[in-house]
Amino acid sequence: MSNDELSALRRGTGSGLAFVVSGPSGAGKNTAISALIARVPGLVYSVSHTTRAPRPGERNGVDYYFVSDTEFAEMVATGAFVEHAVYLGDRYGTSKAEMKRLTARGADVVLNVDVQGACTLRRVGVPGVTLSFVFFAPPSLSQLGDRLRARGSESEGEIAERLRAAAREMKSLEIFDYLVLNGDLATAVDELRAIVMAERLRVVGHA
């Protein structure tokens, strides 16, 4: 019995694991995911398509693929998405091509999708991919309001709308496997890392 044989009995890295990280906007999810990927080997970021305008500093093909309403509608029509959803008037989607590109690289994938998209992924799944669902939330809704104000990219009306959305999104928690509360960024990243490690340690073939 060689070392390789025993290693093959657990999932390991790059065997088609994907981590769907979702939760209220403004919880610090993007920052935590970037730190997670920088820290854990063999993890790559699935870049979503969106019709919303780039925020300052966001780069096309890195943070999102920024596309027009027409381009997005064409992709929907041709079945190019694994999941797509409307969030506060903008469209977001995970393309099949992006998922295929990433899993072919022998890495595990992190998907950053809204709660509606996560619910779709839970329902339809992705062939050949084992999905784990992580709800990433602030410790409280009042903290979420503070964070959105600090970000300064939304008006008070938009912030109120996002807080109402967050309260709705909490109701979908039951479809998720894990809950990470971002009270402290380093702790939250450590918790995300633990989830990735534990899923990689799972015995092959075990539910």
Next chain:
Amino acid sequence: MSNDELSALRRGTGSGLAFVVSGPSGAGKNTAISALIARVPGLVYSVSHTTRAPRPGERNGVDYYFVSDTEFAEMVATGAFVEHAVYLGDRYGTSKAEMKRLTARGADVVLNVDVQGACTLRRVGVPGVTLSFVFFAPPSLSQLGDRLRARGSESEGEIAERLRAAAREMKSLEIFDYLVLNGDLATAVDELRAIVMAERLRVVGHA
């Protein structure tokens, strides 16, 4: 929605989690479990009963409750064990009293049981306790032989018997949730820690 309310939506610490760590004798399991408990807050060790003689340095009530064959048989007769098994001629068991004592302390429990005991626990469960099963193994069986020789507490005949037992035990891997390979102690402890953390982050009520 307060911080406490959101925290209550995940299992957290001391909500009746128990980690059953099992695997071939000589894989370094005891050392790794001690390091895990020293490192992770809110984890306590479930002390097993055994009829085997103490090894040098082992303390009654800390490493094991060392009992006579008669005492052990009486405990079996009165239904005092959650699980008990014979391993290489010696009897080992986890008492109901020990489990009750530990879960009442508001901590999560680590059980160090042989593979036969783990199979029993998987089958019968423990009321009010959520069990996770971790198979702890050496990277290879040849390394296991080296480790047993280095420990110096068994004869060559006993070592050969333990190696045959290990090969048999590997066949029960499928009842386990996680596989940790102890190539490097620090890495193995980090992996055990990730498993404990991830299980604590699970959404309450989710499978």
